[in-house]
Amino acid sequence: MLLALLEEHDPAIRQRLREESIEHSEVHAEVRRALGTGEDRAWEGILVTPRVRKIVALAEARAIRGEVEPIDLFDAIREEGGGLAAEILQHAALSPHPART
Numbered sequence: 001m002l003l004a005l006l007e008e009h010d011p012a013i014r015q016r017l018r019e020e021s022i023e024h025s026e027v028h029a030e031v032r033r034a035l036g037t038g039e040d041r042a043w044e045g046i047l048v049t050p051r052v053r054k055i056v057a058l059a060e061a062r063a064i065r066g067e068v069e070p071i072d073l074f075d076a077i078r079e080e081g082g083g084l085a086a087e088i089l090q091h092a093a094l095s096p097h098p099a100r101t
Contacts, residue, residue: 002085012071022092
């Protein structure tokens with residue numbers, strides 16, 4: 001789910017990453033590495049696991065006027081905190097970043 005959210009280039013998600021000094025491209029690359037190429041697997045879409053259900057429920061609770069936006073899902077992934085996506089984001093937030101000029 002995080003990969004799909006990052007590939008949407010949503011301005012609110014990009015802003016959230018900037019606020020935490022997280023490089024979009026670094027997180028995107030790390031998620032891609034973690035998932036592998038997928039060439040040996042047929043695409044079945046996002047599996048609806050208990051964790052995905054929880055993330056969607058958290059996003060729905062955050063949503064304004066009942067409309068879940070990409071940022072709601074992004075924040076819910078971080079709030080749920082138990083999956084690989086949350087680990088990658090947490091690691092990226094804690095990693096030192098080179099000074100920007």
